[in-house]
Amino acid sequence: xxxxxxxxxxxxxxxxxxxxxxxxxxxxxxxxxxxxxxxxxxxxxxxxxxxxxxxxxxxxxxxxxxxxxxxxxxxxxxxxxxxxxxxxxxxxxxxxxxxxxxxxxxxxxxxxxxxxxxxxxxxxxxxxxxxxxxxxxxxxxxxxxxxxxxxxxxxxxxxxxxxxxxxxxxxxxxxxxxxxxxxxxxxxxxxxxxxxxxxxxxxxxxxxxxxxxxxxxxxxxxxxxxxxxxxxxxxxxxxxxxxxxxxxxxxxxxxxxxxxxxxxxxxxxxxxxxxxxxxxxxxxxxxxxxxxxxxxxxxxxxxxxxxxxxxxxxxxxxxxxxxxxxxxxxxxxxxxxxxxxxxxxxxxxxxxxxxxxxxxxxxxxxxxxxxxxxxxxxxxxxxxxxxxxxxxxxxxxxxxxxxxxxxxx
Amino acid sequence: xxxxxxxxxxxxxxxxxxxxxxxxxxxxxxxxxxxxxxxxxxxxxxxxxxxxxxxxxxxxxxxxxxxxxxxxxxxxxxxxxxxxx
Numbered sequence: 001x002x003x004x005x006x007x008x009x010x011x012x013x014x015x016x017x018x019x020x021x022x023x024x025x026x027x028x029x030x031x032x033x034x035x036x037x038x039x040x041x042x043x044x045x046x047x048x049x050x051x052x053x054x055x056x057x058x059x060x061x062x063x064x065x066x067x068x069x070x071x072x073x074x075x076x077x078x079x080x081x082x083x084x085x086x087x088x089x090x091x092x093x094x095x096x097x098x099x100x101x102x103x104x105x106x107x108x109x110x111x112x113x114x115x116x117x118x119x120x121x122x123x124x125x126x127x128x129x130x131x132x133x134x135x136x137x138x139x140x141x142x143x144x145x146x147x148x149x150x151x152x153x154x155x156x157x158x159x160x161x162x163x164x165x166x167x168x169x170x171x172x173x174x175x176x177x178x179x180x181x182x183x184x185x186x187x188x189x190x191x192x193x194x195x196x197x198x199x200x201x202x203x204x205x206x207x208x209x210x211x212x213x214x215x216x217x218x219x220x221x222x223x224x225x226x227x228x229x230x231x232x233x234x235x236x237x238x239x240x241x242x243x244x245x246x247x248x249x250x251x252x253x254x255x256x257x258x259x260x261x262x263x264x265x266x267x268x269x270x271x272x273x274x275x276x277x278x279x280x281x282x283x284x285x286x287x288x289x290x291x292x293x294x295x296x297x298x299x300x301x302x303x304x305x306x307x308x309x310x311x312x313x314x315x316x317x318x319x320x321x322x323x324x325x326x327x328x329x330x331x332x333x334x335x336x337x338x339x340x341x342x343x344x345x346x347x348x349x350x351x352x353x354x355x356x357x358x359x360x361x362x363x364x365x366x367x368x369x370x371x372x373x374x375x376x377x378x379x380x381x382x383x384x385x386x387x388x389x390x391x392x393x394x395x396x397x398x399x400x401x402x403x404x405x406x407x408x409x
Numbered sequence: 410x411x412x413x414x415x416x417x418x419x420x421x422x423x424x425x426x427x428x429x430x431x432x433x434x435x436x437x438x439x440x441x442x443x444x445x446x447x448x449x450x451x452x453x454x455x456x457x458x459x460x461x462x463x464x465x466x467x468x469x470x471x472x473x474x475x476x477x478x479x480x481x482x483x484x485x486x487x488x489x490x491x492x493x494x
Contacts, residue, residue, distance in 0.1 A: 060427040060446070125461050128453045 003255075004171040005407060007248040008083025008236030009345055010075040014047030014229050014332045018078065022342075023349045025331070026357040027379050031213035032332045033227050038194045039114065045207055045215045046191040047229025047333035056146060066108060066133050067189035069142030071232035071338075072099055076143040076183045083236040083248065085181065096179035097140040097153040098169040099234070100162025100186030102336035102394065104155065105134035106193035139187045151179050159394025160298070161259065162186045163233065163340025164402050168257045170237045180242060185234040185341035192230070200226055203267070205302050207333075216334075217361035218299035218306050218327045219369040219376075226300045227333030233341035244409075251348050252388070252404040256285025262397025269305055271312030274399050278316050278391065281401035285387075289317045292403075293385040294356050295325045295373070296343050298393045300334050307368045309393070314371050324356035324380055325373045331360060340392030340400060350385040351406040414494040415482050422458040426451050437478035459485070463492055 009019050014032025016022030025032070036046035053062055053070045056077045062070055076097065080087050112130055119125045132138065140153040152173070158165035163186030170184025190196050200206035205225040209215035216227040235251075243250055258280035262270035282289060295317065299306040317323055328343040329335075335342050350356055362376045388404045410418065420432055423445070430445055441447050455475055459465040465488050467475070474484035 058427075058429045060429060063426070063428075064450070119461065124466075125457065127457065128450065 002175050003240035003253060004174055004237055005240050005243050005253045006235045006251040006348070006404070007238050007243050008079040008085070009233070009251060009348070010078030010080070010082055011231070011233040011342060011345055012049040012051040012071060012074055013231050013335070013342055014049055017049070017051040019082070019345060019349070022346060026328065026346050027355060029358065029360050030331070031216070031360065033212045033215050035212050036191065038191070038197060040194045041197045041201070044197055045209065045212050045227050047227060047231065047335060048191065049230050061146070064129055065142050066138055067192055067230070068101065068104060068139040068187050071187045071189065071230065072139035072143040072234070073146045075185065075187065075232040075234035076147060079183060079234045079236050080147070085236065085246065085248070090181055092148055093150045094180040095149045096151045096170065096173050096182050097143055097149060098166050098173065098182060098184045099140045099155050100158055100164070100166035100337045100340065101139060101155045102159050102162055102188060102190060104136055104138055106195050107189050108133040110193055110195060143183070158400065159396060159398050160334065160336055160339055161392040161394040161398045161400035162337040163342065164257070164390060164392040164400035165259060165340070167235060167237070167254065167341060167402060168259065168400070170235070171254050171257070174237055174239055180238070182237040183234050184237050185232070186337040186339070187232040188230050188336035188338045190230060190336045191228050196228055200228065207301055214361050216301055216330050218297070218301045218330055219359060219365055219374070220362045221364045221366040223301040223303070223306065225302055229333035229335040231332065231335035231338040231342055233338050233345050235341065250407040252351060253407045254402060255405040256281045256287070256403035257401065258284065259398065259400045262399065264397060267395050269308040269393060270397060271308045271315070273397065274309060274312035274393060275315040277399035278313065278389065278401045281389070281403050282316070285403040285405070287387060287403070289320045289323065292317070292320070292323045292387050292389050293382055294347050294350055294388045295323050296347050296388065296390040297325060297327045298339070298391045299327050300329055306366070309391070310369045310371050317372065319372070321372045323373045324375050324382060325371060326356055326375045327359040328357070340390060343392070344388070344390040344402065344404065347388050347390065348404065350388065354382045354385050356380045356382060410489045410492050410494050412482050412486055415485050415489050416478060418463070419478060419481055422455055422462070425458060426454045435478060440476045441478070442476070463489060465489060
């Protein structure tokens with residue numbers, strides 16, 4: 001089986017539009033959560049991205065497409081630029097796009113129905129762009145159109161495990177020989193649908209806090225729920241031999257991964273299945289928990305979700321005090337389909353600087369969320385970082401874990 | 410609306426559809442497609458915006474009347490003459 005490496009990163013996060021700015025803000029404790037208002041729900045909180053969409057699209061294209069499409073286009077173009085691959089010489093028919101999404105189409109459908117309501121529900125004003133905007137492959141398809149990529153493109157619907165799932169799909173397609181360059185990761189436009197806010201609110205799982213930057217607080221005893229965010233993160237994946245042949249900068253090697261399913265509940269997590277997912281990924285990487293230097297948690301700031309994840313992780317990592325455990329959502333909120341990919345990206349520079357960024361906003365740790373190695377409020381410097389494990393879990397009980405190894409030539 | 414006001418209305422719609430397009434040198438005789446970046450979806454946008462902004466219906470068999478500014482204004486004049494600018 002071919003070895004797969006990460007050779008480029010393009011991202012937009014509520015606290016940074018490239019890896020360097022994003023990393024700097026994670027180390028400096030800078031949150032990207034802001035006050036936000038959306039129709040019907042009113043005032044709430046969200047992680048909002050301010051990338052320059054006009055960098056890779058004109059205004060006609062932006063009007064036609066979706067926010068998720070613009071995020072995908074930005075991230076894919078930036079990833080290719082970051083990889084320093086000779087894009088003109090790359091066979092675009094041998095390039096694939098695999099983007100994870102938590103959901104797609106809610107934003108566009110809500111907008112159209114709102115528009116209908118302004119015209120007495122006359123369906124003749126229903127927009128002819130509705131179908132291309134809402135097909136499930138839209139974000140990946142818009143990126144393919146923008147970059148004239150003619151290889152395979154699609155999205156992977158995997159709830160909030162989608163960012164990792166996109167990465168895994170890209171790696172598998174490279175290993176199957178279906179493409180030579182994979183653009184893989186995840187995107188989310190979820191802050192533009194009121195439904196996601198309203199549904200979390202009805203579930204008692206929407207964060208509320210008078211200070212926006214303190215609203216996303218996984219593991220803290222006063223956490224109130226999820227901060228919904230938009231974002232995107234796309235990796236350039238290549239087979240190791242191809243990357244070495246062109247002298248690529250290698251951010252890390254994907255040495256293990258796993259996806260499994262709880263099969264127990266619509267929304268409540270299952271710590272036993274989560275721990276099995278993590279263990280399976282470690283087994284496939286050929287390592288044990290004792291080898292892991294940084295563990296990036298999924299925790300979203302809900303009462304039960306955080307406790308259940310830690311319960312699952314304790315089963316795997318108990319007694320392994322060398323492993324540093326952090327949470328990136330405390331800075332950027334929950335970027336949904338992008339979360340797994342973005343949270344991994346925030347940790348990858350640790351291979352170079354040996355620093356584990358913290359989980360911020362933990363004023364009083366919930367004892368039920370305590371585990372060895374939690375890095376709280378201030379970054380921690382390690383002797384070395386050789387393995388990063390990244391968790392992403394989602395509704396309907398989908399769990400995903402990836403294991404990235406520092407690449408040493 | 411007068412023909413000049415209808416022309417302004419169509420210009421405003423074209424500007425909405427493609428805000429980056431320079432419409433100042435538009436030749437009213439020439440077909441839109443020959444001087445602007447437009448495809449079939451953009452023409453559907455013109456029809457949609459006329460419907461939304463002015464409640465003007467353009468049936469599919471009449472789409473050929475929207476090929477240039479002069480033809481568009483001439484086609485819309487009887488439909489929009491009683492609409493206030």
